[in-house]
Amino acid sequence: MNFASWPALLVVDVEGNGTNPPDLVEVAALPVRDGAPDKNTAKAWLTRPNRPVTAFATRVHGLSNNDLADKPAWAQIAGQVHTFLGTAWICAHSAHTDYRVRSRT
Template identity: 70%
Template sequence: MNFSSWPPLLVIDVEGNGTHPPDLVEVAALPIRDGQPDTSTAGWWLTRPQRPVTPFAARVHGWSNERLLNEPGWEEISASVHAFLGTAWICAHHAHVDYRVLAAHLPQWRPAGVLDTLRLAKATYPGLAKYSLDSLIEHVQPDLSAAPGNRHRATFDAYAAAQLLLAMAVHYDTWDQLVAVAVPPGLPGAPEPEQDPMLW
C-alpha cells in the first residue's frame, strides 16, 4: 500500500451523553500523514451537553456532568470542529454511528468519504468471533503505547482505530481497493454500483 497516495484522512471518535439521539460530550479527530497517526496536529474538543450525561454513559467514558459543567456548549465549538474536519475523508470504528451523530450536529458538513474499520476488519480477518474494538486490538496487537488517554475516551479510541486501519491497509494494494471494502453502502465515498447494460 502506497500511503502517499491517500487523500486527507482523519480518524475520528465521538462520545455522547447516553441519550437517544445523543448529545456530544467529546470529539477527537486524528490525522493520518504518510502512513502514521499525527498526534501533534490532532483535534480534540470537550463540550457540555444540553441534556445531562446518563449514569451509564458516565461509567463508560468517565465524563461526568460535574466535569463538563464549565465546558463550552456545542454552539460555541461547532464552527471550529467543522473547520477542522473540512472535506477530508473520515474513518471510525462502526463508522455510521459516529458519522450520523456528527452529521446531526454539523448539518453543513460533508466529508469526502467514510471508512469503517469494523467493515474493513470483517473483510480482512474473516472468521473472527467478534469485531469489537477491544477484540480487534487483542487480535492485531497494535502499538498503543503512545495512545492518549484511556479506552472509551475519544482520543484513545481514535488512536486505536487509526493503528488498526494502518495494520489492515497493508493487505490491500491500492486506496481504491481499500475503499471498495471499507466504505459502508449509502455513506459518502461508497463506490457506485455497476449498472447492468440496458437490454433492448
C-alpha cells in the same frame, strides 16, 4: 506504498451523553499522515450537552456532568470542529453512529 496519493485521512471518535438520540460530549480527531498517526496535530473538543450525561455513559467514557459543566455548548465549537475535519476522509470504529450524531448537531 505511495502515501502521497492518499486523500487527507482522519481517525475520528465521538462520545455521547447516553440519551437517545445522544448529544455530543466529546469529538476527537487524529490525522494520518504518510501512513502513520500524527499525534502532534491531533485535536479533541469537550462540549456541554443539552441534556445531562447518564450514569451509564459516564461509566463508559469517564466524562461526568461536573466535567462538562464549564465546557462550551456545541454551537460555540462547531465551527472549529468543522474546519479541522474539512474534507478529509474519516475512519471511525462505529462510523454510522458517529456520523448520525455529528449530522444531528
